[in-house]
Amino acid sequence: MLGASLGRGGKPLRIAYGRIFHEACAASPLLTTRDAFVQQHHVAGEELARAASLRGEELASFFPHAELTGFLQAARAAGGVEAVPLSSALAVPGGPLTRECFEWLLDDLVARVRDAGRLDGVYLALHGSMEVSELGESPEAVILRRVREAAPGAKIAASFDLHGNLSAGIVEPLDVLVSYRTNPHWDLAPTGFRAGNRLIRSLRGQCRPVSAWRKLPVVVGGGMNVDFLEPMRGVYKLMSKLERDPRVLTTSFFVVHPFTSADDLGWSVHVTTDGDADLAERLADQLADRAWTARRAPLPELLDIDRALDEVRRSPWRKLGPITLVDVDDIVGAGAPGGNTRIVEALVADDRGLSLLVPVHDPAAVARAFETPLGATLELSLRGTPGYEQPEVPLVATVAARADDPRWGRRARLTAGRTEIAVTERPPLPIHPGFWRELGIDPRRADAMVQKNFFHYRLFHLATSFRHLPVVTDGATNLRRAASAPRRVPSYPSADPVDWRDGDRQFRAARAG
Ligand SMILES: [Zn+2]
Known part of the structure; x- marks a missing residue:
């Protein structure tokens, strides 16, 4: 009985685990460097093992328990697994990584895989929409190739954000592939558990994962893909239904992050069955058909700045609490730099008597403000993020x-x-009211406040902000620009293919390069 729960030759299974995780916004002028990971999250070895334990904090102040904690729980539940910590790195979304930063992260991870000795398996928590300056291919595909070379013979499992962009280079090296299935994402730990569970069972010969995937010519993203609302809810319901069949090991649905410069962006579905290749192919078609019907997600009405400010002035809701202006073109949570100056520009031209709270990334203005005595008047030009090509706004302001x-x-x-x-x-990510309170402002008293994220702020403003207006400001996360970007395969919504199958064939014909 005990022998059955162990690995080869009666020894415990040795499975290494780690993470390289980042979501890229190609239109941000702020490249992501080593510092971003060092400041946010970069731990390794025993420190990682502690962080990913139930008593630890895996991603400090974001998620106490994320994918790697889930993986360790799967290993613990299975028994007879020696889990070997590699390294784990995550930075907030931003511009593409520099080559130097990527090589630093990857060399560290791969060296740790090599130093780990005999490994039966490796589990990696990845994103799927990383981008590296001038790399010319999916960074996740490079990570998987290098890890495979460093651990020949080991089975590899990886989990992805549902905003990942699948390609042959990602799918083919993997024995087990799973993804988040909640948006906004809260199921990081269950995702890691699922990956670990399937990997361990397959290493013990208790299942034999075989997969099929389809890629759809659809680039619809940016906040429309909430899992518990239509049109997405129906797709997730079908996935749950398919997984009730014991022959189905896992299903995944990816809705892309539309702001990378990958020319092969597209939704995808992935199905893994227990040894039944025909079934995997059939169910992948079925899931792709269902996902295809969800592509025409109605866009919320987007307002230009002046219309939004007029709406705030007219709206009785502002008496109850600040109206939220969601700056959909400068979403820091999706990798934009947060330095658009256009809302301030509009307020300087005509503030309509409104009190507004506006965050602006502008390091030069911060330096000036720290050189000026508190309470003094400052004349400056607000320029926003360096290199972001925003209008310069002359200001006379009090520090x-x-x-x-x-x-x-x-x-x-x-x-x-x-x-x-x-x-x-x-x-800036002023999600929590503390962002303004620490600056001496009670956001509840304002007529409106600008947010740089789609959803998470709502959790902290449930009792204060009752009206939410999406505003377009021509920044890095402009959806119209993303939708009309050149694509190798004509894709919805810039094109309107009648069926997904032609696009799928073109996408998947391109082998991993
Ligand atoms: Zn995501």
Whole structure:
């Protein structure tokens, strides 16, 4: 009985685990460097093992338990598994990684795989929409190739964000592939558990994963793909139904992150069965058919800045709490730099008597604010993120408050009339009201506040903000630009193919390069 739970030759299975995780926004001028990972999350060895334990904090202040904790729980539940920590690196979404940064991360991971000795398996938590400056291929495909070379004979499992972009280079080297199935994402730990469970069972000969995948010519993303709302809900319901069949080991559905410069972007589905290749092919077709019907997700009405400000002025909701202006073109949570100056520009031209809270990434303005005495008046040009080509906005403002936080860097509040501008040294994510409170402002008193993310802020503003207006500002996460970007395979919505099958054939004919 005990022997059955062990690996080859009655020894415990040795499975290494690690992570390289980043989501890229190609239109951001801020390349992602080593510092971004060092500041956010980069742990290895025993420190990683502690962080990914149930008592640890795997991704400090984001997710106490993420994929690697889930994987360790699967190993623990299975018994007879020696889990070997590699390294784990994650940075907030941003511009593509520099080559130097990518090689540093990858060399470290691969060296640890080599040093781990005999391995039966490797599990990696990846994103699927990374991008590396001038790499010319999917970084995740490179990671998997290098890890395979470093651990010949080991089975490899990987999990992905559902915003990943599948390609042959990602799918083919993998024995087990799983993805998140919630958006916004909260199922990181269950995803890691599923990957670990399938990997361990296949190493013990308790199942034999065989997979099929399809890639659809659809590039619809950016906040429309909430798993529990239509049109996505029906696709996830079908996946749950398919997985009730014991022959089905796992199913995945990927809705892409539309802001990378990959020319092969597209939705995809992936099905793994227990040794039944025909069934995997059939169910992949069925799931692709269902996903295809969900492509025409209605876009929320997007307002230009002046229309949004007029709407705020008219709306009675602002008496109850600040109206949220969601800056959909400058979503820091999707990798934009957060330095668009156009909303401030519109308020300087006509503030409509409104009190507005606006965060702007502008390191030069922060430096000026820290050189100026508190309460003094400052004349400056607000320029936003360097290289972001934003309008320069001349301002006369009072330096009202300053804060310095090791995670978010320095920021200052500049008061110009009724407008409060938080200039920040790093891309701003003022999700929590504490962002403004630390700068001496109670956001509940404002008429409106600008957010740089799609969803998460709502959790902290359930009782304060009751109206949410999406505003377009021509920034790095502009959906119209992403939708009309040149694609190798004509894709919805810039094209309107009648069926997904032609696109799928073209996508999958391109082998891993
Ligand atoms: Zn995602």
